[in-house]
Amino acid sequence: MSILTDSTVTDTGASADAKKAHNKKLMTVLGSGLSGTTIEFYDFFIYGTAAALVFPKLFFPTLTPFMGLIVSLLTLSITFVSRPIGAIVFGHFGDKIGRKKSLVLSLMIMGGSTFCIGLVPTYDAIGNLAPLLLIFLRLCQGFAIGGEWGGATTMVTEYAPVHRRGFFGTFVQLGNVLGLFIATAVFAIVAWLPEPQLMSWGWRIPFLLSIALMFVGLYIRAKIEETPVFTEGEAKNQKHEFPIIAVMKYHWRAVLTAMGMRMGEIVLGWLTVAFFMSYVTRQLNFSRETALNGLLLASFVGIFTFPFFGYLSDKIGRRPVYLAGAAITLIFAFPLFWMIDTGSVKMFYFATTFCYSVGLGMMFSVQPAFFAELFDTNVRYTGVSLGFQLANIVGGLTPMIATLLIAWSGGDSWPVSLFLAVMATITICCVCITKESYRADLSVKITR
Template sequence: MASIAPVKDDRLSPRRTAFASMIGTMVEWYDYFIFGTASALVFSRIFFSSLDPTTGVLASFATFGVAFVARPVGAIVFGHFGDRLGRKKMLVLSLLMMGVGTVVVGLLPTYDQVGLLAPTLLVLCRLLQGLAVGGEWGGAVLMAVEHAPKNKRAFYGSWPQMGNPIAMILATLTFLAVVQLPEDDFLAWGWRIPFLASSIMVVIGLYIRLKVLESPAFVRMKEQGEQSRVPIVEILRYHWKPALIGMATTAAPNIPYYIGAVFIISYAAQRTGMDTNLMLIGLCIASFVEVFTIPASAILADRIGRKKVLMGGAFFVAAFAFPFFWLVDSGNPVLIVLALCLILGVGHATTYSTQATFFSELFPTKVRYTGTSVAYHLGGMITSGPVPLVATALVVWAGSSVPLSIYMIVGAFISIGAIRLARESYQDEINAAPKASLKDRTPSVSSRHI
């Protein structure tokens, strides 16, 4: 009797899982970025119209910043249930929450219609977005990394990271389109289109995510009854060192990113008179370059190790900090686009792409969702949220870009110091069922540095 070959379940495909993770992160970051763009362009005029223009803009950006406070809370909550109930369930929930929060923003009444209720609802929607992003990133990268073969973990782990520049392109192009409307139409209904359009992407993202299977590492852990009762407590007791390493590692990618993708738009307009639309187009070009350099950096990390790529990227950020502003201050559009392509397409890509796998390999399976999420989002709250404000204050204080370059250099060397403390982990087997005692499963951190 002829044997029947087993049927391969395509839902276990690393490529399919990584693609589902990328689609989800793309939707989440798209929603996140359009809120930031709307904060700069329109929110001060429709939700804070009772304030003077300057105060209204500050209030809009404060609303945008609320999410950075909510993200670590989302990381703890989603991490807890992701480590206990599964990665997939939390990813579906986070995407649904982000979609609801974003679509509701597109339906909100204005201040002129309902008074203070309008900005109050806006803040609540932003809090919901922040909670969702706090749960999204860790789960997305774990699904990609834990489904991947050992020799391609960084490559597949970089797919969710590609969602970031793709989302930036989509968000920027969408707003570039709607701002071409007559101003009255844009303020009345045009600004709502990018938010409402998010619902289409959310439905597609949910459909794709529901088609993939749970992480095999989590399934093995659950079968052996190894779930942590309170993952955040275990992180604080036994895994606080890798959590701190992860937080510090975020400085190298985050500071140049928020300078190069957010702050530089207003800086270039004020210092060189560069048209905002041209800056946004340049940002789209740089993001397009990053879509390719992110997986390229990850492939290199699978061959030579995470630390070498991460440290190489951080050294590039430090070396390019002064030349970046020299190119921007030239006022030459071609040189400015070159500066953006280098700082985002090389500096950010090399320090950001491998971060997903590097963080995942710092923690054991039973607390991996919580550990990666908390390290990433607490680090982001410190190294991302304050960047535009700090950069603005430094320029006002010094009257030049010199302290901005120093700011980027300091961030790069903070990350370099943290990465040196971690043990190289690209040859580790992270999906094996845990058998050692709790203390033996403490992080991949080199004892010679601790």
């Protein structure tokens, strides 16, 4: 059956026009979620790639190559300060005045910040002001991203039919895949430039191109309407004055659970899309093109696996799919690096693709539906955003932690594998204590 014929509009007495109108709204919402998170992750991935490959020389040239890399990766993780703040601020207004307005504002701030990074002069031009501007814009990015994912997730899952919520939720996560694919493809193209041109102006191109993606996202979001679930709660005035207080009072266990469920996924994700860039080029002497091609392949395969896992979670439940992904991450924590450390390009491609599109995919693709089902409508935007973004405190530090562990071990990768295994174990424990929710009703509930 086509997904367009499966809607929340009741068949009895419903006209064909009503069904068509509802399906059109649903597809617009899916397009809004997909476009917004694609831009979010595009911005994120081009910064991660640049931080690993070019920023150490451009913004921290006075440091040793190793310390330049460490500081550059630290700017990548600096958003752990602003992401939770963004989650609280955008979550508050998203739960109080509506999902749409918050999503439009977050997209504008995020796209504008990324574009401005492409205009920042380097250290050679303005000295210490260059890294300070970079950090400021990175904080702005984090603030906006803090409200983007939770808002898109809330919007899509509240519109989705209950028995297709997992599948439709993957459209939010496909933004990760498409953002990674587009960002890696653009960087792979500019990486062909001679070194002087790449360092002079080529690295700016991916950042400047983000403005076009932002306008596409804003055009789509201008057409969306508030979800029926939110409108119902608004009509009954069933909203907390301060959603963050309600979340911390009634849903703090759900926030901690969501954070724990993300540990294995987020560490594996940051290793794949950020740390491997520097690891294989510096430790194994792979070319930039080889490293980027590995990410291209992984993201391309993920385009097909992510929706499948979301669909599967609608059939057998969220917990089995999520647990399988966490178990694969745990089992492959050491073999992942064993394969990469062989120095074989084919093994690197296989390891990266399998762990990203399958191990990570089974967890990441289910998160929108699974996390949304943990919270009541009146605090869902805030709760989902906060649980998701607080986990980035660990995730954002992962590339730097992994780099320090490699240095501490004298080049051995086993400490990083152990770190990943511990995080995957935390995820497994958190999923085991979480109730199955794939048939849960997302209609308005008020926590007392």
